[in-house]
Amino acid sequence: MTTINDFIHKFGFESIRNFEKYLYGVLAEHLSGYDFDSLEDEDYQHIGGPILLNTLTKN
Numbered sequence: 001m002t003t004i005n006d007f008i009h010k011f012g013f014e015s016i017r018n019f020e021k022y023l024y025g026v027l028a029e030h031l032s033g034y035d036f037d038s039l040e041d042e043d044y045q046h047i048g049g050p051i052l053l054n055t056l057t058k059n
Contacts, residue, residue: 004020013019 004023008014008019008023013023016022
């Protein structure tokens with residue numbers, strides 16, 4: 001399982017101060033307002049990345 005810190009180090013973001021806080025903010029902004037139970041399969045194609053990244057915030 002990948003953690004948020006693994007992601008930050010893998011892509012070289014550790015040198016950016018407060019990047020973890022920024023990433024959480026981006027995820028929260030882009031995931032808010034969706035009713036995931038009513039989304040069609042096609043909708044998931046457009047928001048799939050943020051959904052996958054959001055699993056990192058639960059670690």
